[in-house]
Amino acid sequence: MTQTTQMMQTQTVLGQMIARVADDEQYRRWAGQVERAGHCVRPVQLAGSAVTVNTGTGEVEATYTSRDEPGGVLLVACKDRRESVCPPCAARYRADAWHVFAGGVTRAGLADGHGDDDGDDGPDDGHDGGHDGGPAGSPMVLATFTAPSFGAVHAARDGKVCRAARGRRERTCEHGRPLSCPARHAAGDGMVGAPLCVDCADLAGQVLWNAHVGELWRRTVIYVYRALAALAPAVGGQPVTVRGVRQLLRLSYAKVAEFQKRGVVHLHVLARLDGVCPDDPDRVVPAPAWAGTDLLTAALMHAAGRVSVALPVVDARTLAVARWGTQLDVRPVAPRQVDAARVAGYLAKYATKTVSDSVSGLPASRPADGGADLAQTRTLPAHVAALTQTVRRLARLATCRTLRLGRHVHTLGFRGHVTSKSRRYSTTFAALRQARRAWRLAQRHRADDPWAHGTGPDSAEPDGARAVVGDWRIAGIGYRTLGDRVWAEVLGREHRQARQAQRLGLTT
Ligand SMILES: [Zn+2]
Ligand SMILES: [Zn+2]
Ligand SMILES: [Zn+2]
Numbered sequence: 172m173t174q175t176t177q178m179m180q181t182q183t184v185l186g187q188m189i190a191r192v193a194d195d196e197q198y199r200r201w202a203g204q205v206e207r208a209g210h211c212v213r214p215v216q217l218a219g220s221a222v223t224v225n226t227g228t229g230e231v232e233a234t235y236t237s238r239d240e241p242g243g244v245l246l247v248a249c250k251d252r253r254e255s256v257c258p259p260c261a262a263r264y265r266a267d268a269w270h271v272f273a274g275g276v277t278r279a280g281l282a283d284g285h286g287d288d289d290g291d292d293g294p295d296d297g298h299d300g301g302h303d304g305g306p307a308g309s310p311m312v313l314a315t316f317t318a319p320s321f322g323a324v325h326a327a328r329d330g331k332v333c334r335a336a337r338g339r340r341e342r343t344c345e346h347g348r349p350l351s352c353p354a355r356h357a358a359g360d361g362m363v364g365a366p367l368c369v370d371c372a373d374l375a376g377q378v379l380w381n382a383h384v385g386e387l388w389r390r391t392v393i394y395v396y397r398a399l400a401a402l403a404p405a406v407g408g409q410p411v412t413v414r415g416v417r418q419l420l421r422l423s424y425a426k427v428a429e430f431q432k433r434g435v436v437h438l439h440v441l442a443r444l445d446g447v448c449p450d451d452p453d454r455v456v457p458a459p460a461w462a463g464t465d466l467l468t469a470a471l472m473h474a475a476g477r478v479s480v481a482l483p484v485v486d487a488r489t490l491a492v493a494r495w496g497t498q499l500d501v502r503p504v505a506p507r508q509v510d511a512a513r514v515a516g517y518l519a520k521y522a523t524k525t526v527s528d529s530v531s532g533l534p535a536s537r538p539a540d541g542g543a544d545l546a547q548t549r550t551l552p553a554h555v556a557a558l559t560q561t562v563r564r565l566a567r568l569a570t571c572r573t574l575r576l577g578r579h580v581h582t583l584g585f586r587g588h589v590t591s592k593s594r595r596y597s598t599t600f601a602a603l604r605q606a607r608r609a610w611r612l613a614q615r616h617r618a619d620d621p622w623a624h625g626t627g628p629d630s631a632e633p634d635g636a637r638a639v640v641g642d643w644r645i646a647g648i649g650y651r652t653l654g655d656r657v658w659a660e661v662l663g664r665e666h667r668q669a670r671q672a673q674r675l676g677l678t679t
Pocket of ligand 3: 344345346347348368369370371372
């Protein structure tokens with residue numbers, strides 16, 4: 172870009188910014204929208220209208236149209252969980268994830284405040300459908316399920332040599348590449364995670380493993396119940412069948428998938444062993460006294476060591492059966508605030524990461540062409556480029572057709588959700604959103620505020636007596652001008668500073 176065009180652009184942005192504040196009333200409304208959208212960096216522009224109808228009387232209680240808004244559109248947050256796509260929305264998602272994870276450890280699931288929570292019921296309590304916390308006395312662990320090796324890779328070892336040579340003569344693989352590496356890689360080194368020999372590495376096996384990690388977990392849960400049945404007599408004193416054990420114990424969990432630098436998925440799982448209430452299967456009750464942390468740990472270890480998934484046949488040298496790696500890390504989690512805060516923070520951090528944060532060069536979302544050109548990207552490390560090509564090669568094979576790998580090139584074959592949980596683990600993201608809406612409704616203060624009447628585009632029905640009928644279409648994505656975007660960033664920064672000052676007890 173030449174200096175002149177750069178200057179002209181700056182002038183245009185300044186002009187847009189001045190135009191935005193020219194009319195006080197219009198600016199106030201627009202800034203209100205930006206705040207409502209949580210200072211999202213690429214909000215959805217909605218055009219349309221809504222009415223709130225009293226279902227008892229048929230009377231229209233409130234009407235709203237976006238025509239009254241600045242530019243004729245309403246801005247709604249993009250709600251993307253990924254830090255690399257929209258930092259403010261990711262921050263909100265991370266906060267929600269924190270509540271979901273922590274909610275399973277303590278009963279503070281919906282209480283406001285992070286980490287410094289004092290255990291009081293927050294304003295949101297009561298909107299969670301009653302599944303907001305793990306009962307005291309249920310054993311809980313944080314387990315990390317790893318992938319097996321798909322060939323030796325370069326590693327950062329705290330200043331130590333990557334791979335020491337064995338013997339005096341340097342040994343090489345069948346492709347003539349050395350089997351050792353004298354380098355001392357730093358953690359940020361682009362080499363870390365790359366195979367010593369890309370031809371020796373089982374890239375197809377790695378892609379297939381990523382593609383089946385969801386199924387491997389699903390079967391692991393089944394195996395955990397088998398293991399519980401096998402181990403229960405030793406602690407409970409009575410023999411019990413697999414069916415019988417499901418009437419006594421329930422495994423609840425929340426999990427987050429994390430990509431390692433070598434481009435393979437790990438699962439971080441918060442697992443809790445609950446009891447079962449025979450009269451009300453939805454109730455979360457403490458596990459019987461004989462089912463403690465040791466039993467849960469042993470059952471997870473037992474299951475992880477035995478479970479497997481047969482992989483589609485690709486060729487003779489590709490991995491045929493997916494199993495967990497031999498490193499299974501299981502740590503007990505106490506049902507205390509401090510432990511809840513620690514593990515929830517740990518998992519919530521991963522929840523907003525994408526494969527692109529761990530594996531350099533990959534895009535945060537699926538490219539328009541599905542990833543066909545990824546291998547040509549110059550910033551992509553050679554082994555990652557080779558992995559994307561492997562996904563595309565496998566996607567064309569008849570044996571892999573049902574995996575729809577063509578849609579998962581940018582995630583190196585991983586097809587699942589980054590964050591998921593079992594139904595009764597804790598409160599849900601939906602419950603948190605609903606609690607937030609209820610909070611907004613309770614705070615109705617502006618007559619022209621569509622959300623105050625429950626007619627906003629993402630409003631839930633305000634209560635059983637009213638129905639919202641809306642007609643919305645997407646008018647665009649992002650801010651209309653670069654000037655608006657700059658203002659939104661400024662407003663977001665001011666908002667964060669004000670909140671921080673509030674937290675520190677300073678008045679603003
Ligand atoms: Zn956003
Ligand atoms: Zn190395
Ligand atoms: Zn080799």
